[in-house]
Amino acid sequence: MTDEIQRLLRDDLRGRSPYGAPQLDVAVRLNTNENSYPLPGEVAASIEKALSGVVRDLNRYPDRDAVELRRDLANYLGHDLDVANLWAANGSNEILQQLLQAFAGPGRTALGFTPAYSMHPLISASTGTAWVDGHREADFGLSAERAVDQVTRHRPDVVFLCSPNNPTGTALGLDVVEAVLEAGTGLVVVDEAYAEFARDGVPSALRLLGGNPRLVVTRTMSKAFGFAGARLGYLAADAAVVDALQLVRLPYHLSSLTQAAARAALGHAPTLLSTVAAIKEQRDRVVTELTRLGLAVAPSDANFVLFGSLADSKAVWRSLVDRGVLIRDVGLDGWLRVTAGTPDETTAFLEALTAVLKENP
Incomplete structure (x- = not known):
């Protein structure tokens, strides 16, 4: 990067390296x-058929709100969720970015517990959000006591919890999520990108969505669905959170091709x-x-x-x-x-x- 471009770059981005x-x-x-x-061949054929059904209409914008895709995602997750509780974007990273754009940003703080997903602090930085590292214990665990201590001390606007956690693979008990919700006043985002791989008996934070309007559970189709190249992430949350995200999402952010491919894949879940x-x-x-x-x-x-x-x-x-x-x-x-x-x-x-x-x- 030239000195001239470095001069024009935001102060808080100078010297940083891109994720990769x-x-x-x-x-x-x-x-x-x-x-x-x-x-599998049958799934690939179904996706190809779905794509051929929309390709002739690419001169038109896609469904801006991806309503049918969100309905399919709600049906997949269950837990009495409906289309109003789901939101989808180009990978879970865009979901995280939209959450921070809406609920964090300059003058606000996000809290996470590393080692965890490296994009949480990076996306926080890109949205001008101050990052606080609560750190995990030596065995990579995270107790409710430690989490509550950090939330009480820093009063973050957004808390990130990973379960199962990346890169450690460790899962959180729901007691940690409940304790963080009770201790704080900000949004609590439980990143469940790897939830489908959890061992028997490991609960999902989806169980806690009812009655907790500040709780958000993020998921992806990249891992368990083998759909990484399609870039489809989503979240489940209170309908008011979904409404708020539409204030910051770009118009027509999910292409017709992405929506069609994802719906076809969900049909073969x-x-x-x-x-x-x-x-x-x-x-x-x-x-x-x-x-x-x-x-x-x-x-x-x-x-x-x-x-x-x-x-x-x-x-x-x-x-x-x-x-x-x-x-x-x-x-x-x-x-x-x-x-x-x-x-x-x-x-x-x-x-x-x-x-x-x-x-x-």
């Missing part, structure tokens, strides 16, 4: 928590979600094998595993890349994160890591 995970041409890519399974069980099996396999190797492993309710006790995590990451396996360095010294992939991808990762650890004990 490495995109390397390797045989096994397990670094961005994608669903490794391609869309059971088929698409059939890969979830297979991915969870590989996740649990990774946990078991990494523990056997003597590594520290964070308990995971997501489609990835955070593992540590690495003397030089950066060297391990590079050695794995050299062997054709790409995982994620999330910036935690001694820790790395790996996505649960297909059985063959999991085997390739475990064999490569075992070889690396033998060379670098």
